Amino acid sequence: MLTKLTFILSLFILTPVFANLRVVTTTEDLRSVTEAIGSEFITVSSISRGTQDPHFVEAKPSYLVAVSRADLIISIGLELESGWLPLLIRGARQPKLMPGEPGCLTVSEAITPIDIQAQANRSQGDVHPLGNPHFMADPERVISVAELISKRLSELDPSHAKNFAENLSNFKAMLQARSAKWKQKLAPYKGIKVIGYHMTFNYLFKYFGFEVIGFLEPKPGIQPTAQHILKLIETVKNQKAKLIVVESFFDPKPGETLAEKTQAKLVLIPAYVGGDDKSKTFIDWMDHIVNELEKNLK
Ligand SMILES: [Zn+2]
Known part of the structure; x- marks a missing residue:
């Protein structure tokens, strides 16, 4: 009995358990x-x-x-x-x-x-x-x-x-x-013009058929300037942009100024999964973004 038990025990010790x-x-x-x-x-x-x-x-x-x-x-x-x-x-x-x-x-x-x-x-x-x-x-x-x-x-x-x-x-x-559901929700807004902050959502805009016509950053990675915002005000007015989509970790002020001076609406959305409580997984994050966009387009 003892030898059998020792044998079983030794198996446990010798067999490497594959770690995660x-x-x-x-x-x-x-x-x-x-x-x-x-x-x-x-x-x-x-x-x-x-x-x-x-x-x-x-x-x-x-x-x-x-x-x-x-x-x-x-x-x-x-x-x-x-x-x-x-x-x-x-x-x-x-x-x-x-x-x-x-x-x-x-x-x-x-x-x-x-x-x-x-x-x-x-x-x-x-x-x-x-x-x-x-x-x-x-x-x-x-x-x-x-x-x-x-x-x-x-x-x-x-x-x-x-x-x-x-x-x-x-x-x-x-x-x-x-x-399929996300596309269906945003289908009525295909072709609308939007302003971004950084190029964070260019793929997303493309996916839903939105046209991005400008960015709050004058150059990628460079903070917005007053002069650049003045130019954007003209762009938004002339091209009738509907939304200003800003990553929620950026300063909302430049986007707020642009929204005040034009007809476009400002939407703040988490830039990445984990950006807020509603965005803990990839699917939840996308759900949340689509809801926010739709809410502001209705
Ligand atoms: Zn980047």
Whole structure:
């Protein structure tokens, strides 16, 4: 009896229990999609909060600890995180997390970007020369991102590949069903003209057929100036823009001034998943955005 028990016990000790993959994402949009695919088989945390501007994140020591313990770092790419992620990856000193290695996934690989700047230099502001990195506000491109994440999770943990594939297909089905509803809700407003703050919602506007005719930022990453607002007042009046859509973490004042002087309505919406209490997951965030847009267009 005792030998049998010792044998069983030794089996427990010798059989390695596969630990959950530890995933760190740069943004909460990525965290939410990764969570939907990895479910209980991974642990995932995001470096930047949804209330934060991901272009400018301070590379804190606590982030370095999280990155150095990770099996996989998932980032957006197209230089969105170029001011801080390379520092964290270098600081973590983990060969498996270096660019090109299995522990480093840049999801912009999965999509074709818009807004590519033919001639750009940093003196013109944070211009995103490789294309617009804010594609997580596009339900269609998010499906390609989810597919890429599922593939990488399966490569790193083949024992749960079946689960990841199943979660992916559920996520896709849910997103496609919701997307149809979102499109239906905003269909009457196709072709309306809008003003943005930064180029955060260009993919979203394109998805719903809105035409973006100007930005509160005179150049990407450069704060609005009085002179620029004066020009925008003319643009909004002449082109009959309907909405001024501002990311809720930016100063609302320039948008308020523009709304006061024109017929356009100001809408403040969370720029990323986690941007407010109603936007904890990707689907909830999109739901919330669509509701806010529709409310202000009615
Ligand atoms: Zn940007």
